[in-house]
Amino acid sequence: MRSIRAAAVGAVTLSLVLAATACGGGSSSGGGSNDSPKELTYWASNQGASIEVDKKVLQPELDKFEKQTGIKVKLEVVPWSDLLNRILTATTSGQGPDVLNIGNTWSASLQATGALLPWDAKNFEKIGGKDRFVDSALGSTGVEGQDPAAVPLYSMAYALYYNKQMFADAGITKPPATWDELVATGKKISKDGKWGLGAEGSNLSNNIHQVFVLAKQHGADFFTADGKPDFTSDGVVAAVKQYVDLMAKDKVIAPGNAEYAQNQSLSDFAKGKTAMVLWQTASATFKTMGMKDDEWGVAPAPVPSGTPGAGKATNSMVAGINMAVFKNSDNLDGATKFVKFMTSDAEQKLLNKAYGSIPPVKAAQSDPAFNTQATAVLRETLATSAAALPQVPDESQFETAVGTAVKELFADAANGREVTTESVKEKLAKAQQQMPNK
Template sequence: MFKKTVTVLASSMMLIGALSACGGGNNDEAANGKVTINVWGMGEEAKSLPKIVEEFEKENPDIKVNVQALPWDTAHDKLLTAVASKKGPDVLQMGTTWIPEFSSAGALMDLTPYIEQYPELAESNFFPGSITTTKFEDKTVGVPWYIDTRVLYYRTDLLKEAGYDQAPKTWDELKDAATKLKARGGNKYGISLDVNEQSLLFMFARQNGSKLIDENNKPLFNQPEFKEAVDYLNSFFKDGEAPIDLGMDIIPAFKGDGILPMFISGPWMIKLINDQAPELAGKWATAVLPAKENNISALGGSNLSVFQYTEHKDEAMKFLDYMSKPETQLKWLELTNSLPSTKKAWEDPVLTSDANLKVIGEQMNASEPMPLIKPWEEIAQNVLTTFEKIYRNKNADVQKELDSFNAKSEEILNK
């Protein structure tokens, strides 16, 4: 999840307003026979929700929807408050990594008994990886709303000069291309690897066959499959093909002479490049990730869930059904650039005619969420510290660092 911040004071005032709205509709609405449902959305994109709500209310004139937009950086605590008080929204946006925590706390309604009544919510309508994020134990506690994944961005002109008419397709080709691009000299590099991206090591480890955590809930972070992935990524830093602390944003480094001619990121970068580097038109592209045993990418995005303590289950489910319609998802794409979770929406010319967006859809067929377990966030934070010790020290004992990380992860899992 990639969210923007606002002040704590404004966030707290928003929470007070949100909680006060949770008691249902006002007297006028009750007199008019309308049911009011409250929807909590997160981040900047949630501010566009009222435009979608207008259309929903036209189709459902007996339902009034109140939208509260909460900033991501304070939303987690606000949700905890709602759970503790049993006073929250009817529908809420859930970051995919939050599902285990809030489901285990009993905050999310099991949608399983209702899904057959709402055809847009059928699991077959969504990418398999997205459906995985909506499950907890034997329950379905959400529906996919929008998605993101990671793909390779590259300068087609510079790769061509390096002997590549197309994007690298394997780990070996990626390393070779980065080496040749680095050889241009003049403080230029081959690739940017975001060491603050929690999913980076895990994603490459999966590509090398690692299961990350076994069926007995034991971490596998010091096993050969994981270590080989760490060694591979670290080689880009050791050999100077990826910078450490360049101190330069990715788009300025991507354009011009291409200080960083390749990087791995999410779909939001497509618009940023088009807006901030229009002179690169025709000189860059996206590609699915290079493969080792596979080319699994990290799956992110958001789901929509129903609050366990809602008094308006049917109305909440109608809202989820409406938000899952391909036409609604395409409207959401138009408003926010958030990519659809429904496979049918990806057949629309808006997406199929854009070569870069089409790649995102292709990568979605090989994208998986991080393990959906409550302690995962703590483990993911620790991996950043572990990898920093490795890439900043060329003489680091990689196996020793991974043994330590694995032991710490085991403690976290056994809490």
């Protein structure tokens, strides 16, 4: 999921906006050929304000790797809108990169294709051992009980960001901790062209992330214990309705947000049009968009009551980016060395500072940069109150089907059509019918 980041890489300070098939035979989708064991191809997800910004962040590190190992890495930064389809095409054609980034929520789906290198104990040992990584990050690397299909690279979590001046102008002295408080706060602010909360109603992944958390808070899951879709249970329906009702009933989200899909809610926040956003690791966004660090605050995302924690007090999904290797790469040794380099303590500190994310490598988290206003809440959330999205083979289809259902419900709300328990259940039933395992 795209979010926004900012940081320094080497001597160059860059403001970033962030925002889960080996090449032996070349790649019709842009991977290129890899005839030399001294060369790798790498598809990186678009973490920066632009593809060019990502190249400026990553290329010095790839040059460093080449100097250390003699292996040249050919980089392609792939936009999020294309990434999953590009990867799925590569898994069926056998043509793609040696190493790639994936959204961590896709791990189980891509694992099911059989195209990715399993990270068994032997492969983990080559990069320093599995115990170097944080447990919550490892929980989003594939189906439980199987060798992971990927290695954690960047970890992220959702939090509530708020505009201090807009709060002060409305007489609000502290950020809301519960949903009732958030709605009350939002109603105080939602007037005179300003709105309480921003959303991205057409962003399918963001929709999934929000309703997944709310379902947890309602004591529900989107899948049964044996991995079957269960989209129409009372808890899931209530969760989706609660989220859409922030626009439809509570009227703290602007109707125009139903069409947002490309960080527009963050732009509204930075411009003082919206007082709050629920977003993952967004601090660098605001700097990129001209906000000063003292103009915004960050707090844990809301829970029904009490404080965030496990179970019904879950307030974030475990967000992040994983690194995977296509197992038919003609340079598996070089690919493994590259993963080891990118997940080394030094590179983890550097890259996660650049993207405003949290290192999934334990030793790298000791850096003071990961205990600032921007990151302390995220670290605590990942450690105590975040849950991994369902690690099931049909997860990517779930994101598309249910994410689209929520998008359509936001469109109904924006156009004045009533959103009812029945209409929510109908949309979710339609989504469940689209799943391979109904």
